[in-house]
Amino acid sequence: MTTDEHAERFTLLRPLLFTIVYEMLGSATESDDVLQDSYLRWAEVDLATVRDTRSYLARLVTRQTLNTLRANARRREDYVGPWLPEPLLLDEHDPSADVVLAESVSMAMLVLLETLTPDERAVFVLREVFGFDYDEIAAAVGKSVPTVHQVAHRAREHVQARRRRFQPVDAAKTAQVTEQFMTAAATGDLAGLLCVLTPNVTWTADSGGKATAARRPVVGAHKVAAVLMDLFRTRRQLPGMRIRMANCNNAPAMVAHIGDHPEGVLLIEIVDGMITNFYAIRNPDKLVAMTVPRQISR
Template sequence: MTDEHAQRFSELRPLLFTIAYEILGSATESDDVLQDSYLRWAQVDLTQVRDVKSYLASLVTRQALNALRAGARRREEYIGPWLPEPLLLTEQDASSDVVLAESVSMAMLVVLETLGPDERAVFVLRDVFGFDYDEIAAAIGKTEAAARQVAHRARGHVQARRPRYTPVAPAESARITAEFMTAAAGGDLTTVLSMLAPDVVWTADSGGKASAARRPIVGADKVARTVIGLLRQGAQLPDIRVELGVCNSAPAVLLYSADHLEGVFTFEIVDGLITNFYAMRNPDKLAAVAAAREITRGADV
């Protein structure tokens, strides 16, 4: 490993992490992929690399696909709904890059989870990051024509399932989240209901390792009562603490008992109403929230 190897990789790390995370839906696995890719990069003769960004993106994509395929059985046997690991972000203003904000949203990552591995990688590389088809073909080990076919198929699949996405100004998100939490913590059912879309959905991921609903809860009344009940239970935890943050480019509530993170609850807001809650209770996945991450679709190299 030379200083130049390290510098080039470091410059591209936020981009490479974002690619891996969107393919895997796991910050923990993405870190592992980047570590393995870094070690492989150390053995590369830089005089033979014409485009460092393209080369490293291909390398990370291949390693991410290996990890995705290796974990397929674990996901099939997962207890209850599977959600991506929450991604605590350093950048709170999603409006600066709407494509990036949507691509890491919980709703989009759940849609991407329904794609096959190659479809997911191709969609991410082409529609999110704008790589050329020859670069994508090299990354997935297919011909350029095949990569175009995979992209067309993946795009159609995503378009058919893509939820409506409208970026919300950070100040507005923070206001709605704070008002909702105040009303729910106070047991104000009327106010809570007024802030929910009629078909709002509550989806919880515990992996069978924490108390959580094992099926999505649908409808304003059911979701409102669920949230109020959970906050009432949470208030009984020792040294309870609530923090507001941004996860996956959306407002989020982080619930702590003393210094232990009990859950991350992400809000999805459309037209001023909350349309989805994503509740992460799996302690294995909560470990990824320990540090804020920088994500990007570009790179200055």
């Protein structure tokens, strides 16, 4: 077997492997590191011993990802303010037609997955999103099949008890609400802004202590509207700042730049035609990957 065949098989499955790792880690940059390390290990494998490349590589990247998750546990405990996943800039391919994939990379789901243990998260992602068999998952996480059944059941119950009803994205409605929001916020139209916010809308900002941001979530339409009005007022005072719209985690997002450097990302979560959550990522370490659109797959 040649090195070219190793590379060809890995490249073919890379969007799938990246999506698996990202959903377990919530970090695009760390996912790239895991895939790089996994490829080096894969390049040493005798392909004649590989019966199912997809299953083998999923097992390989899962093991590497679990090591990273466990190493990150202490760092998450010491994190300043709310911790949010890295925003995932998607390419022109829209995953919304695949409802399972769209939900699995949504910011709301990734935040919820943070409440699982590393093993629960790995088992849930591999089973519920990617449909791997229990014996394949058992090999990936290093546990018996009966134990994996128990972990899967526990993780599934935990997620179902805490997640909201998920609906396929209505692209036209999402665009309309986003435009209404942008117009109201940019012009200082408080009444117009309140019209698109749910009463219990939540603003969560992640700065890691490295940028100015609220250290606790802000809840309630009037309070969040005040945050937004202040944000757009500040933006008008920074003539070098430009904002573009993007698709992050299958949601509309505002990406603020000064020069070539992203300064922040604001993801807008829309449910039933109303904005329910804002996720503001200000930590510069989490904006590094925003220059590279990603392909996701399952």
